[in-house]
Amino acid sequence: MSRLVVVSNRIAIPNKSKASAGGLAVGILDALKNTSGVWFGWSGEISEISGEEEDELSLVENDGITYATVPLNQNDYDLYYLQFSNAVIWPAFHYRIDLVQFQREAWDGYCRVNDLFAKQLQALIKPDDILWIHDYHLLPFAAALRKLGVTNRIGFFLHIPFPTPEIFTALPTHEELLKMMCEYDLLGFQTESDRSAFLENVSQLSEVAQTAGQIHQAFGNTFRTEVYPIGIAPDSIKEMAEGPLPPKMAEMKRELGDVQNIISCERLDYTKGLPERFLAFEALLENFPQHRGKVRYSQIAPTSRGDVLAYQDLRHQLEMEVGRINGKYGSLNSTPLFYLNQHFDRRLLMKLFRLTDVGLVTPLRDGMNLVAKEYVAAQDPADPGVLVLSRFAGAANELSAALIVNPYDRDEVAAALDQALTMPLEERISRYNEMMALLRENDIEQWGKNYVDDLQAIVLNSKGHDALTHEAS
Missing domain, CATH: 3.40.50.2000 (Glycogen Phosphorylase B;)
Structure with a gap:
């Protein structure tokens, strides 16, 4: 050879x-x-x-x-x-x-x-x-x-x-x-x-x-x-996601109780649609008030190319949006939107994916987006979360069992989030199984x-x- x-x-x-x-x-x-x-x-x-x-x-x-x-x-x-x-x-x-x-x-x-x-x-x-x-x-x-x-x-x-x-x-x-x-x-x-x-x-x-x-x-x-x-390597990711939680994560899970979790994770970049995503989450709280105080959205976005002006401007914009949305919909007992501008260990991140109810992956344009595939692979087969995915990510061509959305339409994304948060277990399992079969067939x-x-x-x-x-x- x-x-x-x-x-x-x-x-x-x-x-x-x-x-x-x-x-x-x-x-x-x-x-x-x-x-x-x-x-x-x-x-x-x-x-x-x-x-x-x-x-x-x-x-x-x-x-x-x-x-x-x-x-x-x-x-x-x-x-x-x-x-x-x-x-x-x-x-x-x-x-x-x-x-x-x-x-x-x-x-x-x-x-x-x-x-x-x-x-x-x-x-x-x-x-x-x-x-x-x-x-x-x-x-x-x-x-x-x-x-x-x-x-x-x-x-x-x-x-x-x-x-x-x-x-x-x-x-x-x-x-x-x-x-x-x-x-x-x-x-x-x-x-x-x-x-x-x-x-x-x-x-x-x-x-x-x-x-x-x-x-x-x-x-x-x-x-x-x-x-x-x-x-991706779905079985390797599944293995990382399984097993006992680190003490701090186990404590966080207990504190959250019945609060549902939405998670997004990507490097800080203007192609990922983060401002549009924050506005879609705001639309969820506005259009579906039954979720107020019962859902938390965590956005992990470590700094990328921090010496480029466009990325500096994006970070400032996101910080302002977080304060505005939390000021509008937060309370003494509830902070609906968490924005974390830091890097997470990959193994810890897979466990976070497994704990969350919804993976929100809505880039404005992306070649593939492996985070979408990793989120699916990290799920508990008996109680999987739901993937909400941009139609402009390459992964949407394969993961058709996800909830596919237009990231520019905040109301459509908000409606998909509501559907994901209220989706019956049987449907969640069916969608998960369909996507996992594909991930295993065409792995890395x-x-x-x-x-x-x-x-x-x-x-x-x-x-x-x-x-x-x-x-x-």
């Missing part, structure tokens, strides 16, 4: 003193262990080097996997990570073109860091390696490798949405980005909508020829597109296997990646 080389912006080097890895790390580690592979990316460190000097590559071996990391200097971090990745691509791909802050210097820095990473990785690549590149920080990475003469099979997976042409073409460098993405041999997306949006964008700039299946030709390259909805291990198998199946002839074909399975 060919060795797998994974490239991502950041690397999760195992640390026994910390909680178990979650999300992407689980799938990647599983795939890498099967091939004694390499995981390459930014170390998370800022180096002192600022000129033409090259940062040193660091190699760590752990459990048969080689972790290869490089630091970034402050200038490259600012331009590549803060400015272009997170102030241009992130808002644009989440349909917030109004928040895009494009600067040509940041684009140049973004490409420069991709070129730097490609040059560092090149020394580690063996002829038979297959490369799996992850997410929006590395859209140009295949093109950077091709410039260096690398002809290995290179796949890419986008974890966030891909915007329609009306949004994407507003980016001044949209044509360059599309051409670079077409240098990949396999492009994976979370949903069919994302895959279609990508091809629609390409078709506006180049004639797209489809040969067999999902194999296309554009900009002089041949590439395949597929949909791979990312999963299967997701990684499906992608790597498809990348392995790509056959390159002596002319390199442009002669892409696909083996019959």
Whole structure:
């Protein structure tokens, strides 16, 4: 079997003193262990080097996997990570073109860091390696490798949405980005909508020829597109959620008594729809007064990218809304809305999910949203909570047994919350069983296997990646 080389912006080097890895790390580690592979990316460190000097590559071996990391200097971090990745691509791909802050210097820095990473990785690549590149920080990475003469099979997976042409073409460098993405041999997306949006964008700039299946030709390259909805490890999450509660959590449960609990958890980000969610909870208390004093909503939202102004503004807005809503509907005996701007241990969080009656996951736009899947997996099969889920999360394509809502419609979300809080046990169990069956069928291990198998199946002839074909399975 060919060795797998994974490239991502950041690397999760195992640390026994910390909680178990979650999300992407689980799938990647599983795939890498099967091939004694390499995981390459930014170390998370800022180096002192600022000129033409090259940062040193660091190699760590752990459990048969080689972790290869490089630091970034402050200038490259600012331009590549803060400015272009997170102030241009992130808002644009989440349909917030109004928040895009494009600067040509940041684009140049973004490409420069991709070129730097490609040059560092090149020394580690063996002829038979297959490369799996992850997410929006590395859209140009295949093109950077091709410039260096690398002809290995290179796949890419986008974890966030891909915007329609009306949004994407507003980016001044949209044509360059599309051409670079077409240098990949396999492009994976979370949903069919994302895959279609990508091809629609390409078709506006180049004639797209489809040969067999999902194999296309554009900009002089041949590439395949597929949909791979990312999963979780449901049984591992179920195990974390079970068992005795920590003393403080057990005490909290006793104090709450019959009060029903709604929970939301995500990092502080404008794509998650937190202000809209707070207003929907307010509408629940306004439209369904029978719940006043009998329900508590806890929003966990640790700070994310705190040095970006849009995130600072969001935090201030939420703090004001919490005070207003609690001032309006709270009492000496009841605080309806708790906002916690802090990080929770993953194992503790799964136990919190299990204790709550409703999981409220209503992003304005999300590639998948694994929290929705984790909430379901953490539930007690005999007395499960109910998931209220945004139709604009990729997870809504799979978790159709959730209560699917439009996050922009506060009254619709409020009505769904009322339905969830009053749902009969038999219906809750039925919805839970349907979603758990799906989560087990398409778990994180299967997701990684499906992608790597498809990348392995790509056959390159002596002319390199442009002669892409696909083996019959």
